[in-house]
Amino acid sequence: MALPELEETLTSRAEEVRRVLERVRQHLLGSPGFEDIADTAQIVLGEALNNIVEHAYDCDPSRPIYLSLRFCPDALECRIEDEGIAMPGGTPPKMEMPSVTVGQRDTLPEGGFGWAMIHAMTVGLSYRREKDRNLLSFSIPVIAA
């Protein structure tokens, strides 16, 4: 039996990312076994999609992004494709969470959280360039109840 899937195509705008994330969230909340990762999926997919909007497409608001989600027994497999520029160095940034020092307000980081959160909440992160497309995939584990 084929595993359930969800596919979405969106254009490269923050409002479209918001629309798709809300749709994914509703879908997960209605999928037995996946309710508990609805928040995590929204956070991770939001970071990945906004990175494409801002970097791969450099804020050009009319380009396509393809998202597909596969509901496996132990994980949500996520696959995202875009036709923007390749990731620098051909690999996703391997970023540590920016360091935070309590009591030093002036030096608090205002960015750099996105990839760190993706790394922290996913497994099997993979990126490759295929012809003129970026293919990013990762899985969000389902925590057994």
Next chain:
Amino acid sequence: MPLTSSDSEYAQIVHVEDSRLDASIAIQFKEDFRSLTAGGGDVILEMSQVEFLDSSGLGSIVAVFKGLGPDRTMALAGLQPAVEKVMALTRMNTVFAIFPTLEDALAAAAAPHAAE
């Protein structure tokens, strides 16, 4: 307009009137917050309507906190689970005073003045 403001005795309360504090409204959030809080004083950011916070939204909260300068405090109140998750993952929960409800934040703001 994603923000509104109300006053209490010891702090200004800024309410986020959107279910998502994300990349699509982060810049407007910063601009609106700065104009609303230009008058000075401590701030409570009331976030009970916010169901989702992304890294851009978090960055905007940090930016406005820094923009208040060293002498004004900013507490966060009414965080929903997905928002708390981002705060914990980024360790920003160690930087901000976070209260379950606005009432708790108001009580904490009033506490230093109780003996006066």
